[in-house]
Amino acid sequence: MRFLKTLAATTALVMGMATATAQAAEVRIALVVKALGIGFFEAANKGAQEAAKELGGVEVIYTGPTTTTAEGQIEVINSLIAQKVDAIAISANDTDALVPSLKKAMSRGIKVISWDSGVSAEGRSIHLNPSSNALIGNMNIKMAADVLPGGKGDAAILSATPTATNQNIWIEEMKKVLPNYPGLNIVATVYGDDLADKSYRETVGLLKSHPSVKVIIAPTSVGIVAAAQAVADQKKIGEVFVTGLGLPSEMAGHVHSKATKSFAIWNPIDLGYSATMIAYNLVKGKADAKAGGSVPMGRMGTLQLDENMDGAMSDPFVYDASNVDEFAKIF
Amino acid sequence: MIKALLKNRDVVLGLILVMMTLAIAARFPGFIELENLRGIFTDTSILIILALAQMIVLLTRCIDLSIASNLALTGMIVAMINASSPELSIAVLVGVSLIVGFCLGAVNGLFVWLLGIPPIVVTLGTLAIYRGIIFLLTDGQWINAHEMSPAFLQAPRNIIIGLPVLAWVAIGLVTAAAVFFGWSKLGRALYAVGGNPVAAVYAGLDVGKTQFIAFCISGMLSGLCGYLWVARYAVAYVDIARGFELEVVAACVIGGISIAGGIGTIPGVVLGALFLGVVKNALPVIGISPFWQLAISGSVIIIAVVINARQEKTVGKLILRSSHKAG
Numbered sequence: 189m190r191f192l193k194t195l196a197a198t199t200a201l202v203m204g205m206a207t208a209t210a211q212a213a214e215v216r217i218a219l220v221v222k223a224l225g226i227g228f229f230e231a232a233n234k235g236a237q238e239a240a241k242e243l244g245g246v247e248v249i250y251t252g253p254t255t256t257t258a259e260g261q262i263e264v265i266n267s268l269i270a271q272k273v274d275a276i277a278i279s280a281n282d283t284d285a286l287v288p289s290l291k292k293a294m295s296r297g298i299k300v301i302s303w304d305s306g307v308s309a310e311g312r313s314i315h316l317n318p319s320s321n322a323l324i325g326n327m328n329i330k331m332a333a334d335v336l337p338g339g340k341g342d343a344a345i346l347s348a349t350p351t352a353t354n355q356n357i358w359i360e361e362m363k364k365v366l367p368n369y370p371g372l373n374i375v376a377t378v379y380g381d382d383l384a385d386k387s388y389r390e391t392v393g394l395l396k397s398h399p400s401v402k403v404i405i406a407p408t409s410v411g412i413v414a415a416a417q418a419v420a421d422q423k424k425i426g427e428v429f430v431t432g433l434g435l436p437s438e439m440a441g442h443v444h445s446k447a448t449k450s451f452a453i454w455n456p457i458d459l460g461y462s463a464t465m466i467a468y469n470l471v472k473g474k475a476d477a478k479a480g481g482s483v484p485m486g487r488m489g490t491l492q493l494d495e496n497m498d499g500a501m502s503d504p505f506v507y508d509a510s511n512v513d514e515f516a517k518i519f
Numbered sequence: 520m521i522k523a524l525l526k527n528r529d530v531v532l533g534l535i536l537v538m539m540t541l542a543i544a545a546r547f548p549g550f551i552e553l554e555n556l557r558g559i560f561t562d563t564s565i566l567i568i569l570a571l572a573q574m575i576v577l578l579t580r581c582i583d584l585s586i587a588s589n590l591a592l593t594g595m596i597v598a599m600i601n602a603s604s605p606e607l608s609i610a611v612l613v614g615v616s617l618i619v620g621f622c623l624g625a626v627n628g629l630f631v632w633l634l635g636i637p638p639i640v641v642t643l644g645t646l647a648i649y650r651g652i653i654f655l656l657t658d659g660q661w662i663n664a665h666e667m668s669p670a671f672l673q674a675p676r677n678i679i680i681g682l683p684v685l686a687w688v689a690i691g692l693v694t695a696a697a698v699f700f701g702w703s704k705l706g707r708a709l710y711a712v713g714g715n716p717v718a719a720v721y722a723g724l725d726v727g728k729t730q731f732i733a734f735c736i737s738g739m740l741s742g743l744c745g746y747l748w749v750a751r752y753a754v755a756y757v758d759i760a761r762g763f764e765l766e767v768v769a770a771c772v773i774g775g776i777s778i779a780g781g782i783g784t785i786p787g788v789v790l791g792a793l794f795l796g797v798v799k800n801a802l803p804v805i806g807i808s809p810f811w812q813l814a815i816s817g818s819v820i821i822i823a824v825v826i827n828a829r830q831e832k833t834v835g836k837l838i839l840r841s842s843h844k845a846g
Contacts, residue, residue, distance in 0.1 A: 350809045379809040384752040384759060389562065393803025396549055417664070417753045421676070441664030441753070516665070 214245040217467045218268045219460065220261060220278040221252035222305065228519040229279070232304075232460030236277075239464035239486060246468060249273060258282035265289045269296055275467035278312075279304040287311035299470040299477075303463040309496055313470065313477035316463055316491065318454035320500035321354075324407070324433070325361025327452050327504045331431040332403040333369045335449050340371030344394050346406040346415050346432075348382040358407045375401060380411045387414035395422055406432035412451060416442035436507050436515035443512045455505035456519060462488045462501050528775045529786045535823055536794050543801045550804065557682065563796030564689035565744050565751070569763070570770040570792040571696050571785075572740035577771055578713045579730045580780030581631060581638035586741040587763035588649035589623045593745030595653050598662040598755035605668035612671065616746040617739050623649060624738015628731035638730075646764070653757045664753040675750045685747055692740070697785045709733060713780025770795050773823050794823060 219236045221229035233250040240246040251268070253260020258281045266289060268276055276293055280286050280302055290300050290311040303316040319327075333339040345362070347355045359377065366372065376398050380387025387410060394401060395418075404419070406412035412434040419428050425447050434451045442448045465485035469475040475483040483491045483499070491499040507515060524530050544551040569586055576583040597616050600607065623645070630641040664672065675685040682690075700706040711719045712729045719726055749755045774791025776783035798819055802812050 378803060383761070384754055385748075385763075388752055389799060390803045392558065392562075393800065396555065397547065397804040397806065413664070413754050414752060438661055438663045438754070441666075444665065 215243075215275070215468055215471050216247045216249060216271075216273045217275045217277060217464055217471070218249040218251060218273045219463065220264055220268070220276060221250070222279050222281050223256040223260075224252050224254055226519075227517070228456045231456035231515075231518040232279075232463070235457035235460030235462075236464040238457070239461045239468070242486060243465075243468055246464070248464060253281075256281050258285035261286055262289045265293060269293050269298065272296075273298060274471045275299040275301070277301050277303055277463040277467045278307065280307045281305070283308050284311075299467060301463065301467055301470070303459060306498070313497060314466060314483065314491075314493065315496075315498045316459070316466060317498055317500045318459055319502065319504050321357045321361050322364075323500060323503050324452075325358050326365045327506070328358065328405050328407055328432060329362050329365050329369055329372065331450050331452060331506065332405050333372050335403055335429045335431060336372065338371065339369060341402040342373050342375045342398065342400040343403040343405055344376040344378065344398060344401045345374060346387060346391060346394070346404055346408070346411045347377060347379050348408045348411060350379050352382075352408075355407060362405070374405075380406075380408070380414060382408055382410045384410060384414045387411045388418045391415040391418035392422060395419070395424060395428065402428055404428065404430045404432075406430060406434075408432070409434045409438060412448070413438050413442065416445070416447040419447045420445050433504065435519060436512050437517075437519060439507070440512050440516040443507070443509055450506050450508040452504035452506050454501075455515075458488055458505065459501060461486065462491070466491060529784055529790060531826065532773070532775065532787065532790045532794070532823070535826060536790055536797065539794075539819075540797055543797070543805060547801075547804045550801065557686075559796055559800045560689075560793070561683050561686045562800060563792055564685045565747055566766065566770055566796060567689045567789055567792040568692055568740055568744050568747075569767045570774065570788045571692060572737040572744075573767045573771050574774075574776050574783055574785075574788045575709060575733045576638070576730075576737045577776050577778060578709045578780055578783060579726075579733045580713045580716070581730050581733065582642065582768070582778070583624075583627060583734060583737050583741075584639065584642040584764050584768075585623070585627060585645040585649055586737060586767060587760045588646045589620055589738055589741040590745040590748055590763070591757070591759045591761070592623065592649045592653050593619045593742040594749035594759060595656060595662070595745075595755045595757075597746045598667060598749045599656070601668055601671045602662050602666040605671070609670055609674045613743065613746060616742045618742070620742015620745065621735055621739040623742065624734045624736070625731070627738065628734030631734065632727040632731040635727075638734075650757065650761075657757065659757060662749075662755040667750075667753065672750050672753055675747055685751065688743075688747065693785060693789055700785060705729075705732065710781055713782075715781070766795060769820055773820060795820070 219233060236248045240248045251264055253264055261281055269292060276298055286307050287310055290307060294300050300312045301314040301316060302312045304318065306315040332343045345359055347359060376394060378390040378394055380390045391404060404415050406415045412430060412432040416430045419425060419430055425445060430448045431451050433453055435453060439448060439451055462485040466483050469483055470477060477497060479493060479495045479497055481493050485491050488502060493499045540551060549555060572586060573583060593616050596619055597612050600615060601612060627641050627645055630636050631638050675683060677684050679687060708724050708729050711722060712724055712726050716726050748760060770792040771788060773794050774787035776788060798816050807815060
């Protein structure tokens with residue numbers, strides 16, 4: 189009996205302390221991810237904690253289901269509504285399935301934004317994209333120009349399939365910014381169909397049919413790895429460089445072999461940081477979520493919203509020999 | 520003399536291959552440089568080995584659609600072992616790939632032999648199952664270049680007398696297969712079982728068991744290709760070599776292997792694989808729109824088969840002329 193009393197007392201005490209810390213934070217922001225235990229999202233949480241520290245008086249609740257399901261996220265959202273958090277920033281497992289529960293959250297005065305993977309417009313106020321097609325296109329061309337002496341020379345694009353929508357939009361954006369980089373020419377576009385062996389073969393063919401090509405831009409994670417391997421096998425390292433979009437864990441080896449000097453993809457730390465900043469500013473009423481408006485996001489600048497209340501965070505983040513190993517551990 | 524040669528399918532296919540290569544060279548002269556031809560042979564080595572594997576199975580009136588999935592699963596297992604214990608020697612890993620491949624092939628073989636399920640059904644099932652197992656093993660994660668040991672990646676690339684080890688493995692296996700089919704008892708049994716199963720039974724051959732052995736050999740070769748593939752492209756993930764089984768069957772068909780079993784030669788298979796290898800390596804350099812490439816490579820395959828597919832009419836030998844007359 190005495191034991192039980194002690195236990196009850198201790199429990200009460202612990203719970204009291206927990207509530208105390210919770211109350212000490214003025215703003216409680218829930219960072220809901222697709223699933224717990226994924227490196228990319230752990231990194232986003234790191235960024236969110238950084239934002240909380242910078243703002244002060246903010247508690248970030250990092251949560252999510254154990255598997256990437258919409259059902260799991262709905263449960264998480266319901267429990268967050270019960271906890272009366274101030275804001276929910278979610279990377280959604282499904283665009284539509286989460287809308288009813290998120291609507292419920294908004295009707296209780298909780299600010300809802302989506303980031304990384306969005307929900308339909310009626311289920312959130314703002315959606316934060318890691319980048320935009322225009323910024324991605326520009327960054328690919330910039331990295332190609334940076335690797336060429338004086339920014340002049342021939343480049344070729346290794347894409348996925350000829351009908352891949354995102355690839356074609358990025359290639360179009362690349363060609364749009366090309367006039368800003370005089371001396372840089374795109375002489376060929378080839379398609380590796382996002383198959384390792386076809387991408388490899390296309391790269392070998394490219395090196396043969398266009399010997400003047402000094403940079404291969406591959407805005408696809410399968411293509412960039414295969415192209416880097418093909419350049420290494422053709423003994424063209426130092427002569428031909430591969431750049432584009434890829435994941436640090438997949439590209440670390442090729443950066444060390446020097447087949448690739450730099451490549452880009454979003455930075456999950458910045459993404460978590462910005463999502464937290466935006467959520468905080470909405471809660472504090474420092475920014476209005478309206479079409480065409482803008483929301484400040486600390487060190488990442490300002491988020492410009494378009495007519496769908498979507499915004500692009502920044503240029504894709506560039507990875508090179510100096511930081512690739514650190515990020516390879518994350519994603 | 521020349522007429523007799525032109526009746527030989529392999530000679531005809533060889534001529535088609537040479538003519539096609541010259542036609543490509545007319546458009547892109549660099550294509551027939553020694554360096555490039557060496558590259559094409561190396562690039563086609565894995566296809567040659569897999570086509571040999573498929574040939575063994577096809578000869579016995581079976582088909583193995585799971586070879587590309589076997590390749591992917593074995594490749595992933597070998598890559599995972601290498602990533603977790605890089606100190607293990609390559610010889611051990613090659614041994615593992617052969618054993619794993621053998622076991623996966625044996626599963627197919629057992630279903631065909633003991634349960635009598637049609638091979639196309641069994642291997643269509645294992646095609647999906649083996650790839651599914653990769654998902655279970657990895658959760659969809661990749662094994663990347665920097666996680667594999669340099670020795671693991673380098674072994675098939677080492678140059679011996681002007682050719683990479685990968686190409687030598689293919690040459691070695693082709694030679695071994697020629698000896699196996701030409702002179703070994705089992706090699707001849709494979710032809711007999713597919714050519715005329717009833718006669719094979721009368722000759723004292725166990726048809727089911729022979730088919731089982733064919734699947735085991737096919738699985739073993741696919742497993743070996745798993746290591747070679749992963750080392751060549753320096754990456755292992757769920758989707759590697761997806762759809763490759765159809766390319767392998769195409770190589771066999773172009774090479775004159777009969778889907779109905781019992782007919783086919785080693786030179787035919789090698790030429791069939793090289794034919795596809797030349798087409799695949801030519802398309803990127805001769806500047807054809809990617810929208811046309813699929814249609815063109817398909818048409819070229821059909822043309823090759825049509826030219827090469829004059830049915831070999833083998834007239835059955837009458838051995839008991841007297842009873843035939845009496846009947």
